[in-house]
Amino acid sequence: xxxxxxxxxxxxxxxxxxxxxxxxxxEIFGIFGTALAxxxxxxxxxxxxxxxxxxLDRRIICWWAVTGAIHFLQEGAFVVSPKFYASTTNDYxxxxxxxYSKADSRYASRDPCIVxxxxxxxxxxxxxxxVIIYALVTLKPYRHILQFAVALxxxxxxxxxxxxxxxxxxxxxxxxxxxxxxYFVAMxxxxxxxxxxxxxxxxxxxxxxxxxxATSTNETKSKKRR
Amino acid sequence: xxxxxxxxxxxxxxxxxxxxxxxxxxEIFGIFGTALAxxxxxxxxxxxxxxxxxxLDRRIICWWAVTGAIHFLQEGAFVVSPKFYASTTNDYxxxxxxxYSKADSRYASRDPCIVxxxxxxxxxxxxxxxVIIYALVTLKPYRHILQFAVALxxxxxxxxxxxxxxxxxxxxxxxxxxxxxxYFVAMxxxxxxxxxxxxxxxxxxxxxxxxxxATSTNETKSKKRR
Numbered sequence: 001x002x003x004x005x006x007x008x009x010x011x012x013x014x015x016x017x018x019x020x021x022x023x024x025x026x027e028i029f030g031i032f033g034t035a036l037a038x039x040x041x042x043x044x045x046x047x048x049x050x051x052x053x054x055x056l057d058r059r060i061i062c063w064w065a066v067t068g069a070i071h072f073l074q075e076g077a078f079v080v081s082p083k084f085y086a087s088t089t090n091d092y093x094x095x096x097x098x099x100y101s102k103a104d105s106r107y108a109s110r111d112p113c114i115v116x117x118x119x120x121x122x123x124x125x126x127x128x129x130x131v132i133i134y135a136l137v138t139l140k141p142y143r144h145i146l147q148f149a150v151a152l153x154x155x156x157x158x159x160x161x162x163x164x165x166x167x168x169x170x171x172x173x174x175x176x177x178x179x180x181x182x183y184f185v186a187m188x189x190x191x192x193x194x195x196x197x198x199x200x201x202x203x204x205x206x207x208x209x210x211x212x213x214a215t216s217t218n219e220t221k222s223k224k225r226r
Numbered sequence: 227x228x229x230x231x232x233x234x235x236x237x238x239x240x241x242x243x244x245x246x247x248x249x250x251x252x253e254i255f256g257i258f259g260t261a262l263a264x265x266x267x268x269x270x271x272x273x274x275x276x277x278x279x280x281x282l283d284r285r286i287i288c289w290w291a292v293t294g295a296i297h298f299l300q301e302g303a304f305v306v307s308p309k310f311y312a313s314t315t316n317d318y319x320x321x322x323x324x325x326y327s328k329a330d331s332r333y334a335s336r337d338p339c340i341v342x343x344x345x346x347x348x349x350x351x352x353x354x355x356x357v358i359i360y361a362l363v364t365l366k367p368y369r370h371i372l373q374f375a376v377a378l379x380x381x382x383x384x385x386x387x388x389x390x391x392x393x394x395x396x397x398x399x400x401x402x403x404x405x406x407x408x409y410f411v412a413m414x415x416x417x418x419x420x421x422x423x424x425x426x427x428x429x430x431x432x433x434x435x436x437x438x439x440a441t442s443t444n445e446t447k448s449k450k451r452r
Contacts, residue, residue: 113339116389120382141437145429148371149378156346156382163342203371209435211367216442 006085008105010171015108017086021098028096032074039065043133050137061133063194064147067154068129076122082110103183104165105172113164117157125150144209148202151195158191232311234331236397241334243312247324254322258300265291269359276363287359289420290373293380294355302348308336329409330391331398339390343383351376370435374428377421384417 006018043065047058077093078084085101085108087094101108128150135143165172165184173180232244269291273284303319304310311327311334313320327334354376361369391398391410399406 112390112393113342113386115393116339116386119389120385139440141433141440142429144436145371145374145432148374152375152378153382156379159346160339160342160386163345164338167338167341203368205436206371206432207367209439210370210431213435213438214365214367 006108007174008101008108008172009174010105013105013109013172015085017083018108019086019088021095022090023092023095023099025099028092028099031092032096035069036066039069047137052139053137057136060147060198061136063198064129064132064136067191067194068126068133071121071129072123072126075118076126078107079115079119079122084108100183102174103179103187109172111164111172113160117160120153121157125153144202144205147198148206151198151202154191154195155199158188158195161188232334233400234327234334234398235400236331239331239335239398241311243309244334245312245314247321248316249318249321249325251325254318254325257318258322261295262292265295273363278365279363283362286373286424287362289424290355290358290362293417293420294352294359297347297355298349298352301344302352304333305341305345305348310334326409328400329405329413335398337390337398339386343386346379347383351379370428370431373424374432377424377428380417380421381425384414384421387414 004018004020006013006015006020008015040062043062044058047053047061053061074093074096078097081087081094081097084094084097087098097107104114106114128146132143132146132150134140135146170180170184173184230244230246232239232241233246234241266288269288270284273279273287279287300319300322304323307313307320307323310320310323313324323333330340332340354372358369358373358376360366361372396406396410399410
């Protein structure tokens with residue numbers, strides 16, 4: 001039996017039944033990019049119908065739609081496909097994960113830490129991204145705290161993701177610039193950067209409203225005392 | 227060379243240089259329990275000096291003091307002691323982790339996911355527990371959101387902790403009742419239960435204040451319109 005040689009690191013990783021990807025990088029990112037562009041286009045246009053939303057609100061809605069779609073579809077597909085690396089169906093998701101595994105073979109080898117984080121990300125945080133959009137559009141009073149919660153979960157997951165890789169000496173990553181710096185560092189770093197900004201924004205909103213109530217309660221007390 | 231036989235699961239786990247613990251379970255839990263009782267006693271008494279704190283506030287402060295001390299000292303000691311299982315110093319922390327590793331040998335084998343979660347827990351969440359106490363005592367407007375953040379981090383970490391164990395078939399745990407159900411499930415389950423209650427409480431506080439401001443703003447608007 002001739003076993004297909006896989007392209008992943010570490011080079012001695014065993015992946016019985018591995019079937020090489022057939023899609024080019026351009027094809028995979030073409031679909032990924034087009035799908036995300038469509039999500040942004042739809043979110044931007046639909047959110048424009050709500051006149052109370054600022055331009056920044058609408059940009060934030062686009063982000064939640066994009067990250068929710070990635071969590072639920074792309075990462076969800078990984079969680080439910082333990083054998084994507086042996087897939088012969090040439091579907092977009094298997095091909096995408098075969099490609100990404102070059103940046104982190106723990107996806108192909110089904111590292112339990114990766115699977116746990118991705119399961120929470122896909123099936124808890126993913127749907128909540130769309131609840132956030134609903135909350136922003138309808139001005140629900142939980143809109144700040146829910147954004148804070150999901151963004152904090154994203155940052156926590158990404159820190160554990162990078163932390164475990166660091167502790168294992170990045171041995172699961174192809175050291176090439178494309179795979180290590182672009183796929184592994186930059187693409188994941190987005191989930192520290194943007195959720196980090198949302199954490200700051202919603203933290204400030206929370207502190208401002210609690211402070212406002214404290215002030216107005218004190219004012220009421222002062223007035224009563226007079 | 228005669229290698230000491232370790233008591234951990236899986237039985238074929240290799241731990242070169244393992245030195246058996248010398249403290250009895252009663253000694254370890256005696257110190258642990260006494261230390262926590264002291265932390266509660268001090269927190270309860272000191273918090274009693276602040277008349278604006280309710281009994282429930284003071285209980286919550288005791289919890290943050292206890293969990294903060296466990297995170298920073300007990301879990302912090304693990305993070306900075308990669309070779310505790312080979313320790314011959316008979317110190318409390320090494321003996322404690324030698325004992326707990328019976329419930330989860332990933333502590334002894336230094337599983338990168340455990341180390342990453344514990345590093346965040348010990349050195350980010352740990353100190354923040356004491357910032358929370360300061361915020362509660364001085365009624366800082368960030369007291370709700372900071373409690374929410376740390377409690378959510380605790381729940382997230384514990385879910386990944388249990389999730390990874392489940393995915394590996396709990397093979398790192400001694401299946402005995404004491405080790406599996408009391409150490410592993412019950413002791414860790416506390417960090418889902420109590421932070422879960424704090425998440426609900428601080429979520430409600432956040433939603434209430436945002437809703438309150440929305441209502442009072444609307445009232446102001448209505449009054450102006452008349």
